[in-house]
Amino acid sequence: MASTIRVRAVAGADTTEVQSLIQHPMDSGFVKDAAGKLIPPHHIEVVRFEHGGKTVFTALWGPAVAKDPYLKFSFKGAKKGDELKVSWLDNEGASDSLVAKIQ
Amino acid sequence: MTMSSDAAGCARRSMLRGMAGLAGLGLFEASRLLPAYAADAPDWPQAAFKQKSEIDALKQLYGKNAEASDKVTLDAPEIAENGAVVPIAVTSSLPNVTAIAVLVVENPYTLAAAYQIPAGTRPAVANRLKMAKTTKVVAVVESDGKLYSASRDVKVTVGGCGG
Numbered sequence: 001m002a003s004t005i006r007v008r009a010v011a012g013a014d015t016t017e018v019q020s021l022i023q024h025p026m027d028s029g030f031v032k033d034a035a036g037k038l039i040p041p042h043h044i045e046v047v048r049f050e051h052g053g054k055t056v057f058t059a060l061w062g063p064a065v066a067k068d069p070y071l072k073f074s075f076k077g078a079k080k081g082d083e084l085k086v087s088w089l090d091n092e093g094a095s096d097s098l099v100a101k102i103q
Numbered sequence: 104m105t106m107s108s109d110a111a112g113c114a115r116r117s118m119l120r121g122m123a124g125l126a127g128l129g130l131f132e133a134s135r136l137l138p139a140y141a142a143d144a145p146d147w148p149q150a151a152f153k154q155k156s157e158i159d160a161l162k163q164l165y166g167k168n169a170e171a172s173d174k175v176t177l178d179a180p181e182i183a184e185n186g187a188v189v190p191i192a193v194t195s196s197l198p199n200v201t202a203i204a205v206l207v208v209e210n211p212y213t214l215a216a217a218y219q220i221p222a223g224t225r226p227a228v229a230n231r232l233k234m235a236k237t238t239k240v241v242a243v244v245e246s247d248g249k250l251y252s253a254s255r256d257v258k259v260t261v262g263g264c265g266g
Contacts, residue, residue, distance in 0.1 A: 015225055030211060045147040056224050062152040064207055064215035064233050066188045072229035
């Protein structure tokens with residue numbers, strides 16, 4: 001199965017800019033389905049970005065983060081060709097991870 | 104006299120022993136039950152994400168309150184046509200930033216996202232949030248152990264909470 005994670009990390013002069021998109025419904029628990037029943041909350045809780053064995057960014061998300069969440073940040077100390085590991089975990093225990101090459 | 108006080112002491116001792124046993128059992132129960140009800144990620148601050156007010160959420164998350172600062176920049180649209188996807192960006196020129204949080208005040212649960220910023224990572228983050236209705240959005244930045252905030256109002260034409 002294709003990964004739920006799409007990430008693009010580009011090394012600049014000083015910092016590496018990371019943009020990621022994760023496929024996830026991010027159900028808030030307040031929306032009703034066609035039959036009028038509440039769709040239970042189902043959302044990512046933790047997203048972690050690691051470079052060189054060190055966590056460079058952690059996102060803690062509630063149900064108010066939009067569907068198929070987008071994220072952008074940047075960090076120092078990486079160079080082109082390095083690996084960046086992305087992993088997420090949701091409130092139902094599902095998870096996914098991906099190792100991307102920094103461009 | 105001596106007999107009865109002895110008996111009382113004895114009773115007390117056995118009662119203490121019983122209580123210790125109960126306490127031990129309680130601990131065991133708690134440790135056994137905890138992972139069962141918490142399908143939530145272990146480091147996810149569940150209590151903070153359940154707060155309905157900005158102040159309570161910050162108290163749960165960081166244990167303190169924020170003061171307004173012009174060194175925190177919150178980028179949000181003035182009018183969001185679709186409350187289901189509102190782009191929000193936070194940057195700061197403060198030193199030693201360790202955390203950034205975004206709160207949507209009128210949402211059922213105020214805290215939307217909290218980010219941990221280790222040394223070497225720039226104090227800037229962009230994401231997309233859902234907003235139930237026209238609301239104040241607050242960005243909070245932790246710098247040198249203190250909280251600073253900036254806020255903006257976002258007009259939401261169609262709420263992001265569905266029916």
